[in-house]
Amino acid sequence: MRFLKSVLVSVLSAGLVLFSAGVHVATAAESKDPIKIVINNWSSQLVLANVVGQILESQGYNVEYVPSDSQLQFTAIANGDMHYQVEVWEGSMAENFEKAEMTGGLVDAGTHNAVTREDWWYPSYMNERCPGLPDWKALNKCAEMFSVAETAPKGRFVGPPADWGKHFSERIAALGMDFEEIPVGQAATLWSELQAAYDRKEPVVLFNWTPNYIEAKFDGQFVDFPEYAKACHEDKSWGMNPNALYDCGAAKKGWLKKAIWKGVKDKWPKAWKILHNVDFNNAQIAAAASYVDVEGLNEKEAAQEWVKSNKSVWSKWVN
Amino acid sequence: MVTDTQNPPIEENRFFSPQVRFVLTTVAIILVAVWLSRQFNELIRWPQEWVIPVKDWVTAYFYWLSHDLDFGLFKFRDITRGFSWLLSWPLYWSEVFLYRGWSGLGTLLPIPWPAALIGVGLIGHCIAGWRLSLFCMACTLYLVVFGLWEDAMRTFSLVAVAVPFSASIGLMLGVASTRNAKAESVLKVIFDFMQATPHMAYLGPIVIFFGFGQVPAMMAMVIFSMPIMARCTILGLRTVPASVIEAATMSGCTQRQLLWKVQIPAAQNTLMVGLNQVIMQTLAMAVIASLVGASGLGQKLLFSLQQLRIGTATEQGIAIVFLAIVLDRISQAAANRPPGRRVPHLFWQRHIHVILFAIAFVVFVALAQVSPALSVFPKSLTLTFGPGIDEGVKWFSLHFYPYVKPVRDWVTVAILLNVRLFYLVLPWIVTLSVLGYLSWRLGGWRLFVMNLALSSFVLLSGFWKPAMMTLYIVNIAVIISACIGISVGIWSAHNPRVAKIALTICDTLQTFPSFIYLIPVVMIFKVGDLSNIVAILAFATVPSIRYTYLGLSNIAPNTLDAATVSGCTRWQKLRKVELPIAMPEIMLGVNQTVLMSLFMTTITALIGSRDLGQEILKALPGADTGRGLLAGLSIAFIGIITDRLIHAWAKKRKASMGMSDD
Numbered sequence: 003m004r005f006l007k008s009v010l011v012s013v014l015s016a017g018l019v020l021f022s023a024g025v026h027v028a029t030a031a032e033s034k035d036p037i038k039i040v041i042n043n044w045s046s047q048l049v050l051a052n053v054v055g056q057i058l059e060s061q062g063y064n065v066e067y068v069p070s071d072s073q074l075q076f077t078a079i080a081n082g083d084m085h086y087q088v089e090v091w092e093g094s095m096a097e098n099f100e101k102a103e104m105t106g107g108l109v110d111a112g113t114h115n116a117v118t119r120e121d122w123w124y125p126s127y128m129n130e131r132c133p134g135l136p137d138w139k140a141l142n143k144c145a146e147m148f149s150v151a152e153t154a155p156k157g158r159f160v161g162p163p164a165d166w167g168k169h170f171s172e173r174i175a176a177l178g179m180d181f182e183e184i185p186v187g188q189a190a191t192l193w194s195e196l197q198a199a200y201d202r203k204e205p206v207v208l209f210n211w212t213p214n215y216i217e218a219k220f221d222g223q224f225v226d227f228p229e230y231a232k233a234c235h236e237d238k239s240w241g242m243n244p245n246a247l248y249d250c251g252a253a254k255k256g257w258l259k260k261a262i263w264k265g266v267k268d269k270w271p272k273a274w275k276i277l278h279n280v281d282f283n284n285a286q287i288a289a290a291a292s293y294v295d296v297e298g299l300n301e302k303e304a305a306q307e308w309v310k311s312n313k314s315v316w317s318k319w320v321n
Numbered sequence: 322m323v324t325d326t327q328n329p330p331i332e333e334n335r336f337f338s339p340q341v342r343f344v345l346t347t348v349a350i351i352l353v354a355v356w357l358s359r360q361f362n363e364l365i366r367w368p369q370e371w372v373i374p375v376k377d378w379v380t381a382y383f384y385w386l387s388h389d390l391d392f393g394l395f396k397f398r399d400i401t402r403g404f405s406w407l408l409s410w411p412l413y414w415s416e417v418f419l420y421r422g423w424s425g426l427g428t429l430l431p432i433p434w435p436a437a438l439i440g441v442g443l444i445g446h447c448i449a450g451w452r453l454s455l456f457c458m459a460c461t462l463y464l465v466v467f468g469l470w471e472d473a474m475r476t477f478s479l480v481a482v483a484v485p486f487s488a489s490i491g492l493m494l495g496v497a498s499t500r501n502a503k504a505e506s507v508l509k510v511i512f513d514f515m516q517a518t519p520h521m522a523y524l525g526p527i528v529i530f531f532g533f534g535q536v537p538a539m540m541a542m543v544i545f546s547m548p549i550m551a552r553c554t555i556l557g558l559r560t561v562p563a564s565v566i567e568a569a570t571m572s573g574c575t576q577r578q579l580l581w582k583v584q585i586p587a588a589q590n591t592l593m594v595g596l597n598q599v600i601m602q603t604l605a606m607a608v609i610a611s612l613v614g615a616s617g618l619g620q621k622l623l624f625s626l627q628q629l630r631i632g633t634a635t636e637q638g639i640a641i642v643f644l645a646i647v648l649d650r651i652s653q654a655a656a657n658r659p660p661g662r663r664v665p666h667l668f669w670q671r672h673i674h675v676i677l678f679a680i681a682f683v684v685f686v687a688l689a690q691v692s693p694a695l696s697v698f699p700k701s702l703t704l705t706f707g708p709g710i711d712e713g714v715k716w717f718s719l720h721f722y723p724y725v726k727p728v729r730d731w732v733t734v735a736i737l738l739n740v741r742l743f744y745l746v747l748p749w750i751v752t753l754s755v756l757g758y759l760s761w762r763l764g765g766w767r768l769f770v771m772n773l774a775l776s777s778f779v780l781l782s783g784f785w786k787p788a789m790m791t792l793y794i795v796n797i798a799v800i801i802s803a804c805i806g807i808s809v810g811i812w813s814a815h816n817p818r819v820a821k822i823a824l825t826i827c828d829t830l831q832t833f834p835s836f837i838y839l840i841p842v843v844m845i846f847k848v849g850d851l852s853n854i855v856a857i858l859a860f861a862t863v864p865s866i867r868y869t870y871l872g873l874s875n876i877a878p879n880t881l882d883a884a885t886v887s888g889c890t891r892w893q894k895l896r897k898v899e900l901p902i903a904m905p906e907i908m909l910g911v912n913q914t915v916l917m918s919l920f921m922t923t924i925t926a927l928i929g930s931r932d933l934g935q936e937i938l939k940a941l942p943g944a945d946t947g948r949g950l951l952a953g954l955s956i957a958f959i960g961i962i963t964d965r966l967i968h969a970w971a972k973k974r975k976a977s978m979g980m981s982d983d
Contacts, residue, residue, distance in 0.1 A: 069611060152738060187925075191839070
């Protein structure tokens with residue numbers, strides 16, 4: 003113990019002696035507290051969060067990146083524990099996002115140009131084996147091809163984690179499909195199923211979304227279900243099954259929003275504006291993600307690359 | 322039961338041996354319970370309307386605590402936030418020192434990696450000499466050359482603050498327990514439950530109270546590792562000989578002096594074991610803690626897995642293992658240091674390690690100002706074996722799948738689906754009656770009351786179905802793990818070389834983050850119950866191996882000699898002598914295997930399952946505290962029931978073999 007103490011004391015004193023005056027010049031006259039930007043565990047979000055962070059830093063703000071779960075983050079933003087989320091997905095996050103918005107702590111910071119889609123997806127090699135795809139009726143005819151021992155003779159649909167609120171089992175029932183949903187516990191499990199099936203060229207149909215890194219790595223398409231309408235989730239009589247909800251596909255052009263803590267407005271007024279102005283389109287998001295997924299940079303370097311090559315885009319946000 | 326009423330009860334025993342009577346009674350109970358459940362549907366499935374909404378109450382209570390509880394001047398929330406603010410300071414400084422650097426008045430660089438490398442080497446040398454020193458430096462060098470330095474330092478800064486914090490709280494609670502019998506009995510029950518509740522179930526309440534980020538992650542680490550320290554403290558202080566304490570009291574020690582000058586130094590070795598366990602548990606939390614916002618190796622590891630970069634994840638996992646091994650070896654060596662070493666007289670001789678470290682630190686900090694490669698290892702020089710592992714996994718999944726698939730399909734259809742069906746249709750009244758009878762036979766009415774109370778809680782709070790799914794998965798996993806584990810244990814006990822390999826594999830499996838092997842398991846076995854079971858096996862077999870090995874190697878050599886002399890063959894010796902004597906230890910190993918499997922269900926929930934682990938995982942995002950906590954408690958209850966049953970059985974068995982307990 004005494005040894006450790008003396009190590010600590012000598013280290014600290016040595017450290018204090020070794021000051022060198024490299025004073026950081028700040029331009030903003032607002033709070034020096036760090037703006038906490040949420041990072042999640044998929045690459046486009048990580049890079050975009052770092053892009054936003056680096057833009058803010060270039061304007062003299064201090065930034066901190068806080069990792070978070072994609073659902074818990076909204077409570078945290080509403081509480082002011084975190085301040086900004088650059089990717090809010092309609093399909094999987096709308097519910098918790100709107101819940102947090104109701105409390106007043108979280109504010110909708112506008113919609114990106116980018117659109118999102120979250121639905122059933124299959125690799126392209128299935129087009130030959132199951133003619134008629136991507137139509138869902140054709141898929142249903144091939145159901146047995148997709149079966150595994152525990153679902154046979156029904157086809158297996160590898161679904162998202164049960165808490166993502168997607169109602170796929172209800173859709174299967176409403177459309178009378180010969181499929182069974184097997185939910186996974188996390189996205190990585192979905193991708194392992196896909197990777198393994200893809201390597202072995204096995205039939206597989208699973209949950210996927212766009213934009214994400216999967217498009218860059220695997221060739222495939224979304225299944226076309228009956229067109230989405232809001233009424234489909236609220237009115238049983240809507241759609242081809244008059245007695246059931248969810249007899250339709252997911253929105254083909256879902257929104258992608260930003261979420262911000264209401265306190266940012268008073269604490270960092272200029273950043274509040276910048277963060278509202280942030281706006282990515284699909285191509286920019288895909289490019290940002292591919293720095294990480296294809297070129298193997300880490301998210302920090304990827305963001306640097308993006309910021310360097312898209313100056314004309316983001317300079318409009320800061321002015 | 323068929324009995325002749327004419328005969329007195331003593332005669333009855335001639336016809337039925339105790340074992341047969343036991344089996345017959347069990348069958349009778351099952352038949353009655355099944356008959357009853359046929360009469361009343363409520364005895365098969367507990368009706369949804371009868372479920373006591375405890376989980377909603379708990380969620381509402383936590384919400385009230387964290388949002389509305391107001392003491393007038395301040396809210397409860399302010400206390401928890403203040404507490405986490407207080408904790409954030411030591412963490413902030415350890416971060417500044419280890420990786421963040423400081424840019425306040427001037428710029429202060431974090432410790433350059435060469436200085437840290439030398440520092441680790443010096444600590445190793447100071448405690449146990451050159452061998453340890455070189456070993457620790459090699460492990461540290463791995464972090465550097467694989468480009469994991471900053472992440473490792475993020476993780477380490479958490480550990481560096483969590484460990485002293487957790488150890489001192491544990492120590493205080495332990496001391497309090499030895500002074501106050503009431504406190505001890507309360508704490509003991511709390512610790513039992515804390516240690517049987519899976520790590521993930523704690524995360525919900527932590528997020529509610531402490532928010533997100535490094536500090537809450539640290540709280541999770543502290544909460545999980547603290548009970549071990551408390552237990553070791555109690556154990557250590559209890560084993561200080563009474564004569565020593567008497568002598569101290571007679572020479573006029575105050576209670577405080579007695580504690581600090583006599584008891585704690587005397588119990589030093591046990592306390593160091595506790596500290597060692599605290600360190601290991603803290604690092605074991607590194608990955609799980611990143612679910613509530615810990616940055617560092619754990620977070621990077623989960624991210625790599627999302628990208629299916631198993632190789633990169635493996636590198637990061639190994640980094641965690643190395644951190645653990647270095648801290649483990651250093652703390653173990655410190656615990657085993659022989660007391661009363663000669664202390665050199667000269668100042669510089671006494672503090673040679675500190676002085677050398679200070680010089681290295683100053684030199685490298687100065688050099689790092691000039692050459693940035695000394696503060697951040699250049700990326701172009703880093704090594705990686707990730708792609709190789711990725712290719713290996715791909716090759717394996719391509720070439721082995723054709724052989725695995727028929728086995729997988731057969732096992733799933735012929736065994737798993739049927740067993741699952743059995744667990745799902747089994748009426749709860751049957752399960753409870755058999756459990757009750759078993760508890761009463763093994764541990765008397767006390768065990769009976771406790772086990773029924775715990776299992777009824779699971780039933781009444783509406784977790785019965787996921788609990789049965791958990792039992793189904795865990796049951797199969799335990800049977801397989803125990804078979805493998807006991808066989809390997811027996812083999813190890815008879816062959817020192819095998820023992821060495823097996824124990825090394827056990828060590829690695831225990832510290833290597835289990836998240837990583839979920840991916841290859843899914844690639845080969847697909848999402849399903851079998852994947853869950855296979856993933857559990859890798860983790861749960863370890864204690865069975867260890868305890869079997871321990872039990873068999875502890876048998877007195879003269880007992881074995883006696884068996885050999887009386888002409889036993891090797892097989893007879895094993896079956897008639899070794900296994901019966903070691904059986905209590907082996908069963909304790911199985912007990913640990915059950916607990917490990919229960920814990921693993923929260924991790925295999927990431928594959929996809931319908932058990933209690935899934936309930937915990939699902940509760941996490943929605944801040945559904947009640948659901949997560951109660952599902953966690955249900956797992957703890959299953960673990961505790963099994964634990965008590967096995968202990969009661971082992972006690973009976975030891976008594977019947979004429980060996981004393983403890």
